[in-house]
Amino acid sequence: MPDERFTGWGWPGLGLAGSLAITAAAPDLFGGSSRSWWFSLHIPGGHSAALAVFYAGMAALCVAWLGLGRRLRGRSAPKTSRLVLVGALWSVPLVLGPPLFSHDVYSYMAQGEILHLGLNPYHVGPHVLAGTGHAHLLAGVSPFWRTTTSPYGPLFLGLASLIAAAVGSHLVAGVLLMRVLELVGVALLAVYVPRLARALGTDPARATWLAVISPLVLLELIAAGHNDALMIGLLVAGVTLAMERRPLLGIAVCAAAATVKLPAAAAIAFIAVAWARSEWAGGGRERPAGAARALALSAVVTAGVVAAVGVGTGLGLTWVTSGVLSTPGKVHLAITPVTALGWSVGSLLHLLGAGASTRGIESALGVVALVLTGVLGLVLLRRARYVNLVPALGVLLLVSVFAGPATWPWYLTWGLALIACSAVAQRSWALPLAIVVSVFVVKPNGILALPLHTAPIVLGAYAVAVGAVWLGRRGRPGRGDSRSPGSLRRMPAAERPALINS
DSSP: OHHHHIIIIIHHHHHHHHHHHHHHHGGGTSOOTTOOOSOOOOOTTHHHHHHHHHHHHHHHHHHHHHHHHHHTTSTTOOOHHHHHHHHHHHHHHHHHSOOOSOOHHHHHHHHHHHHHTTOOTTTSOGGGGGGTTOHHHHHHSOGGGTTOOOOSOHHHHHHHHHHHHHHTTOHHHHHHHHHHHHHHHHHHHHHHHHHHHHHHTSOHHHHHHHHTSSHHHIIIIIITTOTHHHHHHHHHHHHHHHHTTOHHHHHHHHHHHHTTOGGGHHHHHHHHHHHHHHHHTTOSTTHHHHHHHHHHHHHHHHHHHHHHHHHHHTOTTTTOSTHHHHGGGGOOOTTSHHHHHHHHHHHHHHHTTOOOOHHHHHHHHHHHHHHHHHHHHHHHHHTOOTTTHHHHHHHHHHHHHHHSSOOOGGGGHHHHHHHTTSHHHHHOSHHHHHHHHHTTSBOTTSOBSSOGGGHHHHHHHHHHHHHHHHHHHHHSOOOOOTTSHHHHHTSOGGGSOTTTTO
C-alpha cells in the first residue's frame, strides 16, 4: 500500500518539488545585470549552490515524469484528465519564474515593439530600439540577434505587438503575457492530442504523457516561453480536425499556425493531398473533379487565412523573405548533425594536412541535407493518405529539424507532438530517454552545454542512438497492435473509424 500511495501521489509531488526548485534557483542563473525578475530568493552558497539546486530540480522533474510513464503501463493507470492536471501543477512555478534556456522571449518583445512603433520587423532588427526610448528592452535581447530581422510569422508578431502596447516598459509583465500565448498552445495540445490519439486508435493518456506534459514541453516551451508552443498547438488542432473529416477547417487552422512559424505549412500540403486522395477513392466518374475541388479549396482557404493575417497586422506579404528561413543558420551548434559532421570532417582534414574550410564543408552538407529533406517530403506527400498522414508529417518535421541548420531541443516538439499519437512511439523505450536527455543540452542561461569541439562525440552519440533503435526494431518480434492505423485498415469496414474508411 505505501508503494501504491507513492506512485499515486508521490510522482506528482516529486515533479512539483522539482519545478519549485528550478524556479527558486532560476533568478540567480537566467541573466546578467540587464535582466532582473520580480522575485529573487538568493540561495545560500552563491551561483554554485543555485546551479546544484536547479539541476536537482530538473532531475526530480524528469524522474517524476518517467515514473508517471511507468504507471501508464499498469492497471491503475491515471486518466488523461489527471495527467493534464499534473502537468498544469508542474507548470505553475515555471510560468511565474524567469525565462530559462533561451533569451528568445526578449527578441519576441522587441520585434513586437518594433511593429507597435509602426516599423517593419522584417526590414529592421531590434537595434533600432536604441534611439526610441526602449534601451531596457534592447538590453534584454542577445547581442547576437540585435541586428537580425524577424524569422517569425505575422500572426505572432501581431500578437506580440498587442502585448508591447499593453505592457509599455514593464519587461517582466511582457514576459508573463508572452507566456500566456505559449500556454494557449499547450492548452490546445492538451485538448487535441488525446483526440488525435483516439482518431488513430492509440492510447490518449500515453500520447498526452509524451506530447503535453513532458520535460521538453515544460522546460523548453513553457519555462523558455518559446512561440513553438503556439505553432504546434495550432498544428495539432488543425491535423486533428482534418482527421475528423473537417479538412477545410483543419487547413485553415494549420495556415494560422504557419503564420506563427513557417514549418507548420507542411501540414497544409499533407492534409490537402490526403483529402484529394480520399475524394479520388470515393469512386464514380466525378473522382478527378472531386480531387481537383479539394486541392483548389485548400489553396483558396490557405490564401484567405494568410491574406487576412497580413491585412490585419499591416504586414502583408513582407514576411515571405529569405530571412524567415535563413536566420536559424546563423548559429553553429555541435548538436546539429550537419554542423557536427562538417566540423569533424574539416578538423580531420586539417590533421591530415589538407587545407579545407570547415564552414565550406558544413555549407555543402547543408545543401545536401536540404535536398534530401525535400526529396523525402515529396515522397511522403506522394503517398499521403488519411491513414498515414500523422506519422508521415511527424517524421518529416523531425527530419527537417535534424537535417536543418540548427537543431535546438525545442524544435523537436514539432514532430513529437504528432509522433506521440502513433502506436510505435508509444511502445518505444528510446523516445522518453531522448526527451530527458534533450532538456540537459542547453544551460539555464541559454548557452549550449556542448561546445563545438565536442562535435565528434555528438556524432558518435547519434550513431549509437540510431543503431540502438534499428537493432531494437529488428529484434522485436512482429506483432500487430490493434490500435495502430495499419491494423485498423485490416478490420471489417463496419468497425473502422470514419477516417480509416477513406
